[in-house]
Amino acid sequence: MSAASVAVDDSLSGLGHRLRTALTHIIGYSGLLLEHEEADAETVVQLQGVHDRAAIILSKIEHWLSPQLEGAPAQRISTLRDEIAEPLDVIISTVGALAQRLKGAELLDVLRIARACTELLTFVQHEGTMPGQVRPAPLPTIPESVKGRIISAPARLLVIDDNPANRDMLNRQLVHSGHKAVCVESGAEGLRLLQDERFDLVLLDVMMPGVSGVDVLQQIRNMPLLAGVPVIMISALDEVESAARCIELGAEDYLVKPFDPVLLNARLHSALERKRLQEEQRERTRQLERATQDLKRANEDLQAFASAASHDLQEPLRTVSTTLELFSLQWGTELSEEQREMFRLAVDGAGRMSQLISDLLAYSMAGGGEEELEPVACETALLEAVNNLRQSIRESGARITHAELPEVLAKPARLVQLFQNLVGNAIKYRGEARPDIHVGAWREGSEWILSVRDNGIGIDEKYQRRIFQPFGRLHGSNLPGTGLGLAICERIVRKAGGRLWVESKPGSGSTFYFTARCAVSHAEASA
Numbered sequence: 388m389s390a391a392s393v394a395v396d397d398s399l400s401g402l403g404h405r406l407r408t409a410l411t412h413i414i415g416y417s418g419l420l421l422e423h424e425e426a427d428a429e430t431v432v433q434l435q436g437v438h439d440r441a442a443i444i445l446s447k448i449e450h451w452l453s454p455q456l457e458g459a460p461a462q463r464i465s466t467l468r469d470e471i472a473e474p475l476d477v478i479i480s481t482v483g484a485l486a487q488r489l490k491g492a493e494l495l496d497v498l499r500i501a502r503a504c505t506e507l508l509t510f511v512q513h514e515g516t517m518p519g520q521v522r523p524a525p526l527p528t529i530p531e532s533v534k535g536r537i538i539s540a541p542a543r544l545l546v547i548d549d550n551p552a553n554r555d556m557l558n559r560q561l562v563h564s565g566h567k568a569v570c571v572e573s574g575a576e577g578l579r580l581l582q583d584e585r586f587d588l589v590l591l592d593v594m595m596p597g598v599s600g601v602d603v604l605q606q607i608r609n610m611p612l613l614a615g616v617p618v619i620m621i622s623a624l625d626e627v628e629s630a631a632r633c634i635e636l637g638a639e640d641y642l643v644k645p646f647d648p649v650l651l652n653a654r655l656h657s658a659l660e661r662k663r664l665q666e667e668q669r670e671r672t673r674q675l676e677r678a679t680q681d682l683k684r685a686n687e688d689l690q691a692f693a694s695a696a697s698h699d700l701q702e703p704l705r706t707v708s709t710t711l712e713l714f715s716l717q718w719g720t721e722l723s724e725e726q727r728e729m730f731r732l733a734v735d736g737a738g739r740m741s742q743l744i745s746d747l748l749a750y751s752m753a754g755g756g757e758e759e760l761e762p763v764a765c766e767t768a769l770l771e772a773v774n775n776l777r778q779s780i781r782e783s784g785a786r787i788t789h790a791e792l793p794e795v796l797a798k799p800a801r802l803v804q805l806f807q808n809l810v811g812n813a814i815k816y817r818g819e820a821r822p823d824i825h826v827g828a829w830r831e832g833s834e835w836i837l838s839v840r841d842n843g844i845g846i847d848e849k850y851q852r853r854i855f856q857p858f859g860r861l862h863g864s865n866l867p868g869t870g871l872g873l874a875i876c877e878r879i880v881r882k883a884g885g886r887l888w889v890e891s892k893p894g895s896g897s898t899f900y901f902t903a904r905c906a907v908s909h910a911e912a913s914a
């Protein structure tokens with residue numbers, strides 16, 4: 388591009404900017420005056436005439452100053468002059484008539500329109516403006532059906548714009564929509580205010596002397612405290628590229644001058660609504676985090692309480708049991724049959740209570756915090772469990788077999804307890820036949836499925852979920868138990884990342900399954 392054409396570009400760009408600013412004021416102020424509810428019919432018709440003609444002039448400016456248009460720039464400007472002369476004339480005479488009739492604040496607005504008309508008139512009457520380049524962009528419009536339906540909750544907004552008339556118009560449009568606006572004329576002032584006060588949204592002019600709108604936007608986006616505050620850029624038509632860049636830099640939206648009050652409202656509404664939804668979402672996440680923390684703490688407290696209580700309860704219970712034993716040794720032979728029966732009930736009760744306390748302790752321990760898992764050989768764990776159950780195995784004549792068992796990721800003591808509870812139940816809930824128990828294992832992906840199968844009394848399908856809940860006992864008090872064994876198993880399996888379930892039919896035995904993670908990876912295993 389030559390030096391001469393740069394000068395032409397600058398000159399035409401400057402002309403376009405000047406004309407559009409003037410039209411922004413005519414359209415903006417006539418729009419504001421039209422929103423006055425007390426305006427009489429004649430005033431409304433006249434204002435509408437001003438507003439519509441200003442829009443016609445704007446479209447002619449966009450057309451004739453468009454760089455895409457063929458033809459000599461000087462010729463285009465001359466045609467533009469001719470074409471806007473007539474509507475401008477009508478505007479000026481209507482404004483004169485309005486100035487005769489309106490008073491107070493409304494008269495002031497009419498005078499503002501008149502001042503903007505002078506700017507256009509100077510152009511129409513002045514010869515010799517240089518042609519140049521103006522970037523076109525369509526004026527955004529919103530459908531009639533949307534108008535009047537946009538209602539935002541009152542918000543506090545900051546307007547940063549160096550043009551006093553723009554500030555005034557924006558302020559009044561915002562107040563008219565029920566918002567509270569603070570208007571400042573420079574980016575520096577806006578940034579200062581943003582550090583001290585809270586705003587729901589910022590309306591920021593793209594082109595400002597000193598700190599530009601883009602710089603202000605970048606600084607706002609670097610302030611963590613302002614992360615949730617939406618920024619809407621205000622741009623002239625030939626600045627939409629900068630406005631688009633601002634969106635990339637984190638602006639929420641942009642508005643093109645002259646402001647259509649309905650469009651302004653719609654954009655504000657949508658930005659404020661998005662901000663509200665984001666805040667709601669953040670609040671919900673915070674609540675969820677708080678609730679999770681509370682739950683975690685409550686769980687830890689409960690576990691600490693359960694384990695302390697279990698320890699403390701065992702102590703006096705041991706005293707009761709020991710005293711009963713001593714008593715039995717010393718005076719057992721002197722007791723009547725009835726007294727001995729009462730004595731036996733007391734000893735049984737103490738034993739059951741002791742079992743309940745240690746199960747409660749195991750249940751609370753199994754639900755504790757994170758545990759380091761390590762590779763454990765299932766066979767070793769099973770053998771230890773069988774050893775612990777040797778008395779009941781001997782008494783029942785149970786036969787226990789197992790397949791080749793893998794190494795899984797677990798806590799060794801917990802895996803022993805898991806086998807002990809499952810094999811113990813398989814013996815306890817036996818049928819007429821001698822207990823025949825088999826422990827199997829097969830691999831599925833990165834998991835092992837282990838099974839404990841028995842030939843016992845079986846479980847009706849409708850109870851198969853209940854038995855995993857604490858105290859979910861199905862069988863009567865003739866069989867010892869606290870109803871916590873399977874609940875403990877379920878916690879142990881779940882904490883190691885697995886699942887526990889049962890398949891059973893009454894009279895046909897039961898198979899309990901649980902999954903456990905492989906101690907070695909798939910690749911290692913097949914290598």
Ligand code: ADP
Nearest residue numbers: 812813816854860861862868869870871872873
């Ligand atoms: P407990 O054995 O102390 O009653 P558990 O939690 O271990 O408690 O078991 C809950 C209930 O599940 C038992 O009361 C019993 O009714 C049923 N159950 C558990 N294992 C078996 C099994 N292998 N066969 C039949 N019923 C079983």
